[in-house]
Amino acid sequence: MNAAAVLPAPVPRRAGAPAAPGRALAAWHALERGIDRWTGPALNPLHHLGSMAFLCFWTLAASGIYLYAVIDTSAAGAHASIERLAAWPWFYGGWLRSVHRYAADAFVLLMGLHALREWLHGRFRAHHRFSWLTGVPLIVFAFVCGIGGFWLNWDELGQYSALATAEWLDALPGLTTPLARNFLSLDTVGDRLFSLFVFVHLGVALLMTFGLWFHIQRLPRARVVPPQPLALGLLAMFVGLATVTPVVSGPAADMTRVPAALRLDWLLLFVHPMADALSGGLAWVVLGGALAGLLWLPFMPHRREDAPAARVDPDYCSGCRRCVDDCPYAAIGMVAHPSGKPGHELAVVDAERCARCGICAGACPSATPFRSVADLQSGIDMPQLPVNTLREQLRQRLQAAPAARSIVAFRCAHVPPPACLLAPDVVAIELLCVGQLPPAFVEYALRDGAAGVLVQACAPGHCAFRDGATLLHERLHGVREPRLRPTVPRERWAMVWSGARDADAIAPILDRWRGPQSARERTPSALELST
């Protein structure tokens, strides 16, 4: 048997799906795999950077609301009130303030790592463009809000930061009176100016709340809280940090002196030394250029992929909305069905938002292969790999398979196949995403003579389309429509969340279906040995 007979036709990819990894992406994947070994892929923090940043934001909001209620936000009283706070019982005094600060530090770090990961995976164009473009302003908001928080303390660090910010803003053209003149003496820092500080810190935080909501608008199942173990770990980390190195105020602001030595929070305030070192104007050019670059990324010219978007067939769309519910990118909406039948709706696909993952096709109830029609049409389908082709491919390859009882493996095109799936008795069928698989195909394959059906999905957190593996998992386990019928023998199908390196987990499952005799008799093919 030659390789062409074993390997399915390659699935066309499109922009936004992981491209051939560059060195940086390969290094990132190596880091993720390394951490996977410690934590397991499901709890690898690198797979939950966005939701962990969200948890930091919730922590900031909760601690910030409390702090705002108890501290004095006047120029004359702010420093003294925060000093008093530190003397209160630890659990609602300085400790809470420390948690607030460290949550801000963690937020910007996680936000940076999240942006880096998305960039490395090319998730800034096509259906990712909206989330990317709405994410870039959040970087600005985070730093403006974070830096403004230091001013409210009005110690020498707050004084330095406020003055350095004013001097940096003065480097911009168009200001009639230098803002830094507001900090020539303590007399010029009045309650009105302090109200502006409060507005910067709280107002921008409110803007961030809106911005975060906007950021996830096209991700219907966006996770705004990480899995419980990660959430507990992150909160415990804040508590630990606040206990081991509590944040303390410096001496009260004194405009007649430049602070001699500052224990600077480099994660939030790095821009001040940067402006000191480069000059304010050059710092604007560097940071403004970096932001402009981030905003330009989605519009960067690139080779366009020709993979078509999901296609709706009005004759078969029942308006059930399952595809709308399952689409991870909110690319499907409903309109009145052209039939004019009252209440009858039709799915419509926004091609710009469509990720070409096929998860909608897997959700369509009309995509069952048991329908006795020669040309299987479904309500919503992927033109590059329609369910009819999938059914034909399965039938023909099961018939052509050399083994008496072959094993069918439906696998994600984004995961390289482990060697054991290249065995001659395995009919491996590559999908755009495992979420594309209508669950009835499992039963269909078994009825067509397969010894067992394996679904190889990406490892948790690695899904190229966010939720494909999770959705199929739920469908196969009968908790999401369309469901795999419970009468299908549970021991004859398996879903494995794995990568190419997890052949050890897959091979025993295949051997179980082969039976002891078959497993002994099976000899590896030349292709297997060379893989």
Add this chain to the structure above:
Amino acid sequence: MNASTVDPSRHRVSVGAWLGQALLYVLFAVFIGVFSHWPVYHPLPPGDALIKISFTHTGKPVGDCRPLTEEEKAKLPPQMRPKQICPRERSPVSIEVDINGRRVLQETAEPSGLKRDGASAVYRRVQVPAGEQKIAVRMKDDARAPGFTAQLEDTVTLKPNQVLVIDYNAEKGGITF
């Protein structure tokens, strides 16, 4: 059965995974704990002081006021005829600062506003070694007048990290330290 019970991201938390988490959080906490306080930053080099030269001051009009000509009066209704008209544009404000005989600042601030009728503003920082400094400041705010219109010379002793502000306040007699 609900969705969470079959989502592998919601279970299978082994002891190793917890330990792995703990180790990662310790590393993350160390990173945050260190770089939220260290390295210590010195906004000024040790032993230096800072002189801020800053003012916002509206210069004198660039020209003299003059009575309206008969032709100009004729264009205005009788109740709106002023006795004289003055140019809106203000003189730029020039400043020179010498410290210990060395020129550290020589700048002319243009008046703000589209009609150039607003205040001129300057904000500059000059780092000097702490100790005794002989400072001479000269300012000119009238384009029609020859030479400087205000000046002040004084010797001050600055401590390390001290900030000295050189400002202009007409109510306090002009240039102030």
